[in-house]
Amino acid sequence: MKGLKILGLCTLLSVTLLGKEIQIVAYEWAYEPKEIVLKKDEPVTLTLVSKEGDHGLGSKELGFDLEASPGKPESVEIKPTEVGEYIGKCTVPCGSGHKKMLLKIKVE
Numbered sequence: 001m002k003g004l005k006i007l008g009l010c011t012l013l014s015v016t017l018l019g020k021e022i023q024i025v026a027y028e029w030a031y032e033p034k035e036i037v038l039k040k041d042e043p044v045t046l047t048l049v050s051k052e053g054d055h056g057l058g059s060k061e062l063g064f065d066l067e068a069s070p071g072k073p074e075s076v077e078i079k080p081t082e083v084g085e086y087i088g089k090c091t092v093p094c095g096s097g098h099k100k101m102l103l104k105i106k107v108e
């Protein structure tokens, strides 16, 4: 029982210290997942991973702009301060489907 308690405490501590990370995979031409949900006033790390080609992901309102190519992911920590629905867009001209690369970002 004691061991379990300590384990629980450690999990709680690491979640608090490390925060939450969401990985978004970019490919030609979309993101996986297509939608992410963030919590207002909670720091979160967004990591963009590319499966093929060079892609970006940015949102002016949320204040970030990531670029990734295969084997070279990029991360940013953000803390959304307003509830709402935002759209993340690809910021690297990546080909014919570039404009279709949209990620729904919900802050609740």
Ligand SMILES: [Cu+2]
Pocket (backbone or CB within 6 Å): 055, 056, 090, 091, 092, 093, 094, 095, 097, 098, 099, 101
């Ligand atoms: Cu693009």
